[in-house]
Amino acid sequence: MSGLFSRPLRLILTASAILAATTAQAQTFSGSAGMRQQSTPDQPKAQLRIYGSNDVMSNWSGSGRNIISTDLCAASSTGRFRLHIQSAGGGRMTSIGSPDRMAYTVRFRDGAGLEQSRRVNGDALVTFEGSSPDAGDCSRGANALIEIDLAEADMLSRAAGRYFDQLVITVDPI
Numbered sequence: 079m080s081g082l083f084s085r086p087l088r089l090i091l092t093a094s095a096i097l098a099a100t101t102a103q104a105q106t107f108s109g110s111a112g113m114r115q116q117s118t119p120d121q122p123k124a125q126l127r128i129y130g131s132n133d134v135m136s137n138w139s140g141s142g143r144n145i146i147s148t149d150l151c152a153a154s155s156t157g158r159f160r161l162h163i164q165s166a167g168g169g170r171m172t173s174i175g176s177p178d179r180m181a182y183t184v185r186f187r188d189g190a191g192l193e194q195s196r197r198v199n200g201d202a203l204v205t206f207e208g209s210s211p212d213a214g215d216c217s218r219g220a221n222a223l224i225e226i227d228l229a230e231a232d233m234l235s236r237a238a239g240r241y242f243d244q245l246v247i248t249v250d251p252i
Contacts, residue, residue, distance in 0.1 A: 122252075123155045123214075124250055125152075125249070126150065126151065127150060127151040127216040127220075128247070129149040129150060129220050130148055138233060140234075141230065143228065143230055144227075144230075144233060145225050146226040147223060147226070148223070148224055149220035149222070149223055150220060151210075151213075151218075151219065151220050151221050152210060152222045152249050153189070153210040153214055154249070154252070155214045155251060156251045156252065157210060157214070158210075159208055159209070159210065159249050159250060159251055159252060160205060160207050160249070160250045160251075161206045161247065161248070162203060162204075162205050162249070163184055163203070163204045163224075163245050163246075163247050164202060164245065164246040164247075165202050165203070165204075166245070166246070167179070167244070168200060168202050169181070169199060169200045169204075170182070170198070170243070171241040172241060172242060173236070173241050174239060176237050178237050178239070180232050180233065181199035181200075181232060182197075182198055182226050182227060182228050182243075183196065183197050183226070183229070184198055184225070184226060185223075185224070185225040185227060186208065186223070187222055187223045188206075188209055188210065188222050189208065189211060189213065190209045190210075190211050192208065192209070194208075195227075224247070
């Protein structure tokens with residue numbers, strides 16, 4: 079009977095770019111535009127930091143939307159950047175133990191407060207453009223938010239079970 083059982087959800091977030099550095103509280107990655115080669119002082123630079131755990135889990139009890147969110151910092155020396163979110167599951171939450179797959183919506187709010195969303199249903203790559211007007215790097219902390227929103231109707235139409243996806247997030251200056 080679908081819709082009556084808890085659906086644990088697991089989302090693994092991975093930040094990726096050249097020149098990686100890790101701290102105890104967050105993962106920080108910096109990169110440059112183009113071929114992701116070692117940057118020179120005159121090349122634009124971007125930085126991405128995911129705060130909290132990169133392995134995010136959520137339990138849904140059978141009613142309402144299920145929203146998984148994490149704070150991050152996305153910044154660029156130009157003030158503008160392009161954020162790429164690559165889904166390992168081909169743009170769908172994948173069930174463990176059944177063939178069910180579930181579409182979801184990715185919402186991104188940048189450092190200027192602009193919120194954008196994209197319905198992910200088989201799209202393995204989602205791209206957002208954003209700005210970081212107050213910071214050229216991530217030294218000031220979180221300035222952005224990513225949310226994964228699973229609609230109640232989508233969850234009720236799937237078999238109860240465990241669903242997961244892994245997202246690789248990259249940032250480039252523009």
